[in-house]
Amino acid sequence: MPISTPTGSPAAVGLLTGFSLEMTGRDVPALREAAPQIPRGTRINVTFLGHEDPALRLAAARAVREHGFVPVPHISARRLRSPGELEEFLSDLAEAGAAEQVLVVGGDPGAPEGPYEDSLAVIRTGMLQRHGVRGVGIGGYPEGHPAVDDDVLWSALVAKTAALREQGLEPTVITQFGFDTRPVLAWLAEARRRGVDAPVRIGVPGPAGARRLLGYARRFGVATSAGIVQKYGLSLTHLLGTAGPDRFLCDLAEGYDAGVHGPVLLHFYTFGGLGATAAWIREFGAHGAAS
Template sequence: MSPPLIQPPRDDAHHDVTQGYSIEITAKDVEALTAAAPLIPPRTIVAITFLPSEDAQARLDATRAVRLLGFVPMPHFSARRLTSNDDFEGFLKRLVDESGVRRCFVVAGDPPEPAGPFADTASLIATGAFERAGVRTVGLAGHPEGHPHMTGAQCLQVLEEKCAAITARGMKPVIVTQFGFDAEPFLRWIETLRARGIDAPVRLGVPGPAGIKTLMRFAARCGVGASASVLAKYGISITRLIGTAGPDRMLEALSHGLTPAHGEVQLHFYPFGGLEKTVAWIADYQARP
């Protein structure tokens, strides 16, 4: 029998998984990002979401602010919310021209029907617009705990095809996952990716410290596994939904569980409890003995 892909970690295996983290903001978070900037390492990747409640100009302004603060902007594109190819390429051109964007993130988006010609992320990639604009890295969504509209096998197949398409166009794929409360599904999922030959860097989605009810609300909205046993491992009791919780236990499990065989793995923080609070928590975590 061949040995398992991932070898069990040594008892002393440990590293700070928060090094090189990325973080997500909305266009409304620029003031909070400015306040938190002194605690954020230079050239940290900052993702700017594509919310339907924020217009293109607000996203452009936020992207420019990220660049001016010394960070690396990663604006999102929501395929089904783009009304036309001109809408897509015009927005992309302004991001590149005004903020030097070289890294983008693509998602299909929530609407059941597309507002324009793009039904999914593959159709955006296929236009060739990203490489023509000078984009070097394209982010894709990963779903370690499943997708509401695809089987696990379908998710892996689609992810494999999109990574190959991005690479064939001379760009680098990176996979950013939805957030979770448990290290084990993350580790197993990365092992599955690597076994299939998907070697793209992975950024694991981690919820920043937040009120327990807030975390539960986002988990329910995103379809994240949040059973009593999972929450207990994270440090949350469903019989006592008060107070706040941070990802301490999960990060410790990742620190001990990740091995070189998992490939390039870093964290992506979703600041559900507030951007400044999340950045301060990360700085405190990194300062611990």
Template sequence: MRTETEGPSSVNAGQNLIDDFSLEMTGKDVPGLHEAQSLIPQGTRINVTFLGNEDLEMRVAAAKAVKEAGFIPVPHISARRLGSVAQLEEFLAALRDVGASDHVFSVGGDPETPMGPYASSLDVIQSGRLPEFGVKEVSIAGYPEGHPDIADDVLWEHLAAKTAALKEQGLDAVILTQFGFDTEPVISWIRKVRERGIDAPIRVGTPGPAGIKRLLGFARRFGIGANAMIVKKYGFSLTNLMGTAGPDRFINDLGALVAADDAAGDVGVHFYTFGGLSATAEWARKFQASA
């Protein structure tokens, strides 16, 4: 098994991993999308989040902007934020009307108590309404390091049920993971996914280049060891809190692990940009050209 310390082979593996990367934006990031447009390869998938402080019009407008810029919009559907069946149908119809309903990401969402009839992304998928509005592919969430509020056995049960339900409806599935900083739990989880007979493409969530303070802030959600983990994987000093860290080491390490594992299957990268579409796209361009 190669590691990042072995030089060019690891770098090449990292570059191969991000050949078809995807990005994330919010409804408010349309100006940032226009700014970054020339830096992002045409046909790139760009996820549009479903935030509680953004309305339907803003989400649909963002998905439309992604489509018109030559990219593939992947709007999020937050199950627990949907107040009714009609609200889901209204959102899907609006996406269809702007040509942005082919690809969606069905996720549970944050509210502790569901705001309507959907308690999980599985409920949305099993409703059967997605293909009625032109959906062809559904991304679903994966949790290599677990979920703070959901037991592991439930996560595995739902992952299997969602992929099975999508297959029954003739819909393609993509597994999009939470972001992390350590490659070992990710590759271990990928092996377990494949051992369960789930062959859907996996996009590993990866923090794009960001200010160190912001990265550390997000890292606190991952437990006490997160700060040390970032130091190890991102290679910077905690004493230099004004700098910016990129995911070079993480990508190279993960790429080498995936390349060495014949059972890993189709694995790519999804960048959480923290509002920095241009910074992430520019980093990806330089990283791919660095061989």
């Protein structure tokens, strides 16, 4: 079933300025196809998946740069087996001209595969800036994390932003995606109250099949109550068709207050649909501007 034509208010369209996207190491062909629809200079994150080797991720980061975009390679702390592995990956990124911006996350493994327990441990090595990194993305969790207490998440967020600033690195927070803007806006206000003044890229689920969206939501602990999902345009019983995030963006724009929520940008999780997401953003912007 095709995606319906997205429409939005001028305020919602305004949120698209400076948006970022996400891809995997295997999405280079999709990137090549979608490139004409993506504004030059757009940040494109390259995920750190356990089944993709460093060479594949490096090739994807290089392809992002060669197409005129800004690569943001992911570094998964608990998947790194040694300081040497981190050093080699950063060195390769620098050689490819893809080391200026990175995202450092803890990663999926419950136990570290090497010396880095979390993303803060990687940040504190000093290796990032030695290899030309200037900006570092870190994770934010408006709906919490299924394996980490909220108090721990807040302490880590404050500590990481402080550590990055102390090392002369510019922090950006990228949040997990969600379907409900209420916890997002509440989390933003609380982050600012706690002194986290870094720009925040709000995670937005790109257009995808309902079954896939709900699968990702369950995996990452994102709320999928019947009311929230129906508001988004999905059905828990009829998992057919495709939905776009126009309702989410319109609600976000309506509730956003720069004085309370600080600087905000958008980060689209593409779920393997890089081209579909780029096309949706372009249509949303065009129809919203014309309304």
